[in-house]
Amino acid sequence: xxxxxxxxxxxxxxxxxxxxxxxxxxxxxxxxxxxxxxxxxxxxxxxxxxxxxxxxxxxxxxxxxxxxxxxxxxxxxxxxxxxxxxxxxxxxxxxxxxxxxxxxxxxxxxxxxxxxxxxxxxxxxxxxxxxxxxxxxxxxxxxxxxxxxxxxxxxxxxxxxxxxxxxxxxxxxxxxxxxxxxxxxxxxxxxxxxxxxxxxxxxxxxxxxxxxxxxxxxxxxxxxxxxxxxx
Amino acid sequence: xxxxxxxxxxxxxxxxxxxxxxxxxxxxxxxxxxxxxxxxxxxxxxxxxxxxxxxxxxxxxxxxxxxxxxxxxxxxxxxxxxxxxxxxxxxxxxxxxxxxxxxxxxxxxxxxxxxxxxxxxxxxxxxxxxxxxxxxxxxxxxxxxxxxxxxxxxxxxxxxxxxxxxxxxxxxxxxxxxxxxxxxxxxxxxxxxxxxxxxxxxxxxxxxxxxxxxxxxxxxxxxxxxx
Amino acid sequence: xxxxxxxxxxxxxxxxxxxxxxxxxxxxxxxxxxxxxxxxxxxxxxxxxxxxxxxxxxxxxxxxxxxxxxxxxxxxxxxxxxxxxxxxxxxxxxxxxxxxxxxxxxxxxxxxxxxxxxxxxxxxxxxxxxxxxxxxxxxxxxxxxxxxxxxxxxxxxxxxxxxxxxxxxxxxxxxxxxxxxxxxxxxxxxxxxxxxxxxxxxxxxxxxxxxxxxxxxxxxxxxxxxxxxxxxxxxxxxxxxxxx
Numbered sequence: 001x002x003x004x005x006x007x008x009x010x011x012x013x014x015x016x017x018x019x020x021x022x023x024x025x026x027x028x029x030x031x032x033x034x035x036x037x038x039x040x041x042x043x044x045x046x047x048x049x050x051x052x053x054x055x056x057x058x059x060x061x062x063x064x065x066x067x068x069x070x071x072x073x074x075x076x077x078x079x080x081x082x083x084x085x086x087x088x089x090x091x092x093x094x095x096x097x098x099x100x101x102x103x104x105x106x107x108x109x110x111x112x113x114x115x116x117x118x119x120x121x122x123x124x125x126x127x128x129x130x131x132x133x134x135x136x137x138x139x140x141x142x143x144x145x146x147x148x149x150x151x152x153x154x155x156x157x158x159x160x161x162x163x164x165x166x167x168x169x170x171x172x173x174x175x176x177x178x179x180x181x182x183x184x185x186x187x188x189x190x191x192x193x194x195x196x197x198x199x200x201x202x203x204x205x206x207x208x209x210x211x212x213x214x215x216x217x218x219x220x221x222x223x224x225x226x227x228x229x230x231x
Numbered sequence: 232x233x234x235x236x237x238x239x240x241x242x243x244x245x246x247x248x249x250x251x252x253x254x255x256x257x258x259x260x261x262x263x264x265x266x267x268x269x270x271x272x273x274x275x276x277x278x279x280x281x282x283x284x285x286x287x288x289x290x291x292x293x294x295x296x297x298x299x300x301x302x303x304x305x306x307x308x309x310x311x312x313x314x315x316x317x318x319x320x321x322x323x324x325x326x327x328x329x330x331x332x333x334x335x336x337x338x339x340x341x342x343x344x345x346x347x348x349x350x351x352x353x354x355x356x357x358x359x360x361x362x363x364x365x366x367x368x369x370x371x372x373x374x375x376x377x378x379x380x381x382x383x384x385x386x387x388x389x390x391x392x393x394x395x396x397x398x399x400x401x402x403x404x405x406x407x408x409x410x411x412x413x414x415x416x417x418x419x420x421x422x423x424x425x426x427x428x429x430x431x432x433x434x435x436x437x438x439x440x441x442x443x444x445x446x447x448x449x450x451x452x453x454x455x456x457x458x
Numbered sequence: 459x460x461x462x463x464x465x466x467x468x469x470x471x472x473x474x475x476x477x478x479x480x481x482x483x484x485x486x487x488x489x490x491x492x493x494x495x496x497x498x499x500x501x502x503x504x505x506x507x508x509x510x511x512x513x514x515x516x517x518x519x520x521x522x523x524x525x526x527x528x529x530x531x532x533x534x535x536x537x538x539x540x541x542x543x544x545x546x547x548x549x550x551x552x553x554x555x556x557x558x559x560x561x562x563x564x565x566x567x568x569x570x571x572x573x574x575x576x577x578x579x580x581x582x583x584x585x586x587x588x589x590x591x592x593x594x595x596x597x598x599x600x601x602x603x604x605x606x607x608x609x610x611x612x613x614x615x616x617x618x619x620x621x622x623x624x625x626x627x628x629x630x631x632x633x634x635x636x637x638x639x640x641x642x643x644x645x646x647x648x649x650x651x652x653x654x655x656x657x658x659x660x661x662x663x664x665x666x667x668x669x670x671x672x673x674x675x676x677x678x679x680x681x682x683x684x685x686x687x688x689x690x691x692x693x694x695x696x697x698x699x700x701x702x
Contacts, residue, residue: 069454072517074475124405131401135392139474145388148451149402152384155447156406159440163409166436167416217475224477228500228670237566244551244562251553251592318549318608320513322566323538457513 005211012204019197026190040104045191047097049198050090051119056202057087058126058154065150068143077143078217080150082209084129086202091123114165121160125153237324241332242339245306249340255305256344263298263348267355270294287358288419292411294348296404299341299375303382304399306337307390316391320456330383330452334445337379345371363421366430370421373434374414377441381406384448387455413437463489463524463615465510465647470519472505472671479505481671483519487664489615489645492638494652494662498695501668503651507618510649511543523616539567542614544622548605550593556580556604557589560611567612575611583607584633599630606637617641619650623657635661655688667694 027045064080067073098116099109110116129149136142249255270290307316319329349371353360360367385402389395417433470483480502487493495503508514509521512534521528523537550559557576564572580589583603593601602622609617617638623631638648638661652658659665665687667675674694677687 072515078475121405121408124401128398128401128405132388132392132398135394135398137392139477141391143474144454145392148384148388148454151451152381152406152444152447155443156409159409159443160405163412163436167412214475217477221476221478225670235565240562240565244554247558248551248553314545314547314549315551317513317545318563319566321511321538321541321543322563323535323568324566325535457515 002211002214005207009204009207009211012200012207016197016200016204019193019200023190023194023197026193031187031190032184038104040101043097043101045194047094047101048191049195050093050097051115052195053198053202054087054090054094054119054122056199057083057090057206058122058157060206061087061126061129061150062154065147065154068147069151074143074217075214077147078213079206079210080146081133082206082213084126084146084150085209086205088123088126088130090202091119091126094119095123113168114161117164117168118157118161121164122157125156129153237322237328238332238335241319241329242335245333245336246339249336255302256340259298259301259305259344260347262301263294263344264351266294266297267348267352271355287356287422288415290356291349291352291418292415294352295345295371295374295414296378296407296411298344298348299378299382300400300403302341302344303337303379303386303403304396306333306340306383307386308395316387316456326453326456327449329456330387330448333387334379334383334448337383338376341375341379342372345375358422362424366421366427367418370414370417370430370434370437373437373441374410377410377437377444378403378407380441380444380448384444384452384455387452409440410437413440463645463647464522465524465616465649466520466522467510468520468522470506470509470521471517472502472509472514473517478671480509480516483673485666485673485676487647487649489647490642491664492642492648492650492662494650494658494665495668496652496655496658496665496691497668500670502671503668504620506668507543507620507649507651510616511541511618512538513543539612540615542609542612542617544605544609544617544619546620546624548593548601549608550601550604552594553592555590555592556585556596559593559604560589560607563608563611569612579607579611598625599627602626602630603633606634610641614646616647617649619648621651621653623650623652623654631657655691659687667691669694 023045027042031042031045033039033041060083061080064076064083068076068080095116098119102111102116103109129146132149133142133146136145267290270293274286274290320326346368349367350360382399382403385406386399389398389402392398413433413436417430417437420430420433465485465487467483467485470480471478472480483506485493495506497503505514509516512528523540526533526537528534528537551562554562557580560576560579561572564576569575577586577589580586583606585600585603585607588596588600593604596604609619619638622634626634635657638650642648642663650658650662665675665677666673667690675690677690
């Protein structure tokens with residue numbers, strides 16, 4: 001498995017490296033400035049893909065958790081852990097880029113509207129997931145409990161989103177260039193490109209973090225063996 | 232066999248333990264009272280010219296949420312004290328019965344404190360609960376069930392880990408947000424004297440939430456007990 | 459003479475990822491046998507006991523109880539009627555009385571006429587007259603007795619005890635030894651772990667040593683002298699385990 005992962009990683013890395021360069025060029029130079037929001041709107045090309053990756057990451061946590069409980073193979077637990085960490089990272093990006101975008105556009109750093117609030121709550125759920133992993137008594141318990149939380153958390157998220165929406169209004173998104181209706185094609189292309197880039201970036205980081213997790217397990221085992229033999 | 236179901240056995244056992252000393256109930260009750268006191272200082276109704284109706288629902292729900300948390304934390308602490316959870320796992324009993332048994336006991340204990348606090352808060356803050364008593368009571372019950380469902384599941388985990396007092400609220404509060412949102416909104420509408428059509432859907436939503444997470448709890452509890 | 463009730467493990471492994479807690483454990487015990495499980499800390503003794511108690515699932519291999527393979531959930535559930543487990547901690551409810559504790563478990567195990575059984579057991583265990591006292595009022599020795607009663611409430615065929623002698627005063631220890639001997643005489647299988655070679659060997663019919671998850675020595679006590687076994691124990695514990 002290690003060799004497969006390493007090959008995948010190299011492929012991803014080359015793709016991502018290339019795509020990132022192209023994206024950055026397009027986002028900062030290629031794409032026209034949006035009419036109502038100005039230059040700051042360019043953050044959108046990072047904010048939305050980050051949000052997408054964040055949800056994708058948590059879906060991976062959900063699926064891995066189920067697979068772990070079903071098969072009891074520790075690799076699924078390692079994958080879930082890796083994905084949760086990445087999810088939290090990208091969630092942080094969303095929560096930072098959101099207010100940066102909001103301030104000039106809505107006049108306020110934060111607002112309790114549906115998507116931001118849900119993202120914040122989501123963030124708390126997965127931070128709690130990571131904290132839980134640190135407080136268990138043994139590795140086996142950690143895997144089981146994390147899996148349970150991974151499943152419950154993910155099932156709860158759409159409900160949370162729905163409830164916050166009931167409570168508050170909607171996420172205003174307007175982006176146009178010139179006077180036309182709908183999304184400018186150049187913007188659309190750039191946006192899709194950024195989505196693909198971020199997804200591949202996530203895949204790359206996930207593979208790396210996953211490999212790291214596997215290595216850590218082995219290292220831990222070797223350390224314990226050494227301790228016992230040395231004693 | 233003529234034996235009562237394990238679920239009821241466990242529920243009765245928990246309640247019996249609790250009523251033997253009543254320490255958790257009393258502590259939780261007085262805690263809720265203190266929270267009300269803090270609110271009285273935090274929002275000086277006379278000075279600020281606020282009517283209770285404005286933020287009353289919020290006051291009630293913060294009190295209820297924190298007291299429910301206390302009750303739930305306690306329920307698994309008693310199991311932990313002598314590794315009783317392990318003894319339960321040894322019994323030839325379906326884990327879902329254990330979950331449901333503890334759930335029922337938790338709901339009872341959570342509700343007991345909450346239904347005692349409600350009239351008291353009406354007294355302190357001078358609002359009329361009598362007109363809205365039944366609907367508010369209903370909202371409280373439905374939310375207590377959901378909160379307890381999540382809480383029972385999570386507390387079973389955190390009781391076996393370190394820093395459980397910190398971990399349980401950390402897990403429970405974000406997950407229970409929908410209940411708090413719907414509960415506060417419904418209570419506010421009830422206290423404002425609105426008709427059932429206005430808040431009925433919120434109660435229904437909470438009820439759905441309850442069902443979903445009771446089912447999820449039943450399915451997943453096994454994995455918390457057995458390795 | 460081996461009685462019909464048997465407990466067996468075949469190719470038992472317990473691991474998490476690269477970490478192995480138990481490695482290819484093969485044991486066969488018959489009714490009437492008392493097995494002592496020795497080994498340093500972290501060797502996997504408790505893990506093995508918990509697998510036998512159905513609290514843990516093996517990663518590989520089988521556990522057979524009276525010929526029944528315990529790989530399915532349903533079988534593990536039924537097997538629990540025949541398994542008793544005594545851990546470090548007493549597993550008792552502090553605020554309930556001794557009688558209430560036993561009665562609760564008696565009902566959980568679905569025992570017919572639970573009241574009589576509880577009173578009888580309390581009498582046998584020497585706690586008659588104190589059964590209406592709350593467990594938190596009990597001394598350690600009394601709690602241990604009650605814990606034993608709890609483990610035996612359903613008259614299990616397999617009794618597993620994790621370090622039952624640690625922290626026991628001599629009187630309580632003697633009581634336990636006599637009890638285990640009488641259970642074995644009735645055809646039960648008893649497995650216990652211990653750090654004390656002396657008392658452990660005195661009680662058991664058979665002894666095994668577990669180091670780093672591997673069964674390195676399985677001796678019928680009759681074939682070993684005490685000091686030979688002690689020496690074997692030292693060697694087994696200090697040398698690196700065979701890695702298969």
